[in-house]
Amino acid sequence: MSSIACFHCGRPTGDGLPICTKCTEILVRMLQSVPGLVADMTITQARLDRMSRGRVGGKSADTPLPISIDKSGNVPIRRPFDLLENEITTWSRDFESRISPAGSLLAAIERPGLLQMTLNCKTGRRHDQSTLSTQPTRLFEEFAVWLACHPHDLRMHPAIDEMFDSLSDVIAIVNKAIDQLPELRYKGVCQYVEYDQGRERRCNADLYAEKGEEWVQCPRCRASYAVAKLDRDILAQMREMNYTAVELQSLLRELGKRVPKSTLYRWINERKLTPRGWMRDGRIIQRWIHRNDPAVYRLGDVLDLATRTERVRS
Ligand SMILES: [Zn+2]
Ligand SMILES: [Zn+2]
Incomplete structure (x- = not known):
């Protein structure tokens, strides 16, 4: 048995591979965190408009945008998002070309199971899953979850140490960008009632507002609420x-x-x-x-x- 030390923690890996199973678990968890990070970076067009008020003219389509904000101004930057997308896409393609059979990534994407697994991973620090059902899932989020499903094969990857280090770096950049986003506060659930085939159905999506924000819009049905009113309602319930x-x-x-x-x-x-x-x-x-x-x-x-x-x- 060869006595190679894990490149990350220095423990003997026991089987001659450059990474131990414990550190592979860390890598798997990093990959599984990608959908949650994307959720945290994803904000709605309405928020973007508000944050860049006075800077950006015109109106674009009302779709959620991945975005983060720079330190001083409110200029949205896409960089951490792009870095993460690029990182995951590159390593997934690389992994497929070296380790798994050609076409396996595409085949996995086409199976509904992977999408469901990706949605299950979509719990960020700023949102929980229930608020995110309306946001589109991006392909690279599924790539990340697909990679995470192959811990044994990941260990075989000849550049696993490089993958581990560069992914850690990018995730640190992403986390920093997320930390700089304005804090979100929970404001209860959307009370909007829609009629679906004659039956009443309440929207029930979770509402979050930024600190100091006066209005909040439901991410699912777009109903608007005055934050002061929501605060009063929540307080009345909490009393x-x-x-x-x-x-x-x-x-x-x-x-x-x-x-x-x-x-x-x-x-x-x-x-x-x-x-x-x-x-x-x-x-x-x-x-x-x-x-x-x-x-x-x-x-x-x-x-x-x-x-x-x-x-x-x-
Ligand atoms: Zn290790
Ligand atoms: Zn709603």
């Missing part, structure tokens, strides 16, 4: 929901209510807040069974107390 003291602390912070941890626990100890139930195995139950089960409190009760306290103070 009726029950949370543990730990969850309440971060919620209150997000809602801009300054309630120190000590105050919250004092309210609980002084029974100003009464439990609405207890958490047990991830569910809220009405009876206190075990002393380790945390109590839950209605957010509305906490907010009312906070408002009253603020009023007394001022």
Whole structure:
């Protein structure tokens, strides 16, 4: 048995190949992350128009565009997207020409299974899968997932070390570009009702807005909503929901209510807040069974107390 060390981690690979199985798993996960990264880079034409307002004239087709924003201005740049597309396409073709039978990539693309697998991988940091069903899948996303399906063959690739390193570099560039995009905040689901063959069907697509944005458009049905109204609706729903003291602390912070941890626990100890139930195995139950089960409190009760306290103070 030859004692070749993995080029990435230095552990013996055990079989003379230049990469160990652990590092191959890292490569596979990188490849599987490609559809999610594309989703994160993909924004709608409406957002693009807004971000480059005053710079770009005219209106183009209302399709989602892959885009990222540069640091200083709002000039959209395609570079990280193009780099990623180029990287994946080049390595897929290379892999096919050296390792797998000619035509196997094209054959895989034509099978519906690969598209489904690609859609399953479309969970980004900024979006979840449910928002993305309306976005087109690009061929190179499927290429990446196809490559990820061949871990054993990938290890055989004579330039696997080069593939690993250059893909890591490109993914780092992409992640940096995604980090520079404005933050998205969840704003609930689209309430638009359509009639499909006489039956009511609610759109239910997830709505996200950028910080400071006044309007948000549904990515699926294009219905528009005032963000302030959505915030009010979400808050109204949340008021009726029950949370543990730990969850309440971060919620209150997000809602801009300054309630120190000590105050919250004092309210609980002084029974100003009464439990609405207890958490047990991830569910809220009405009876206190075990002393380790945390109590839950209605957010509305906490907010009312906070408002009253603020009023007394001022
Ligand atoms: Zn390794
Ligand atoms: Zn909608």
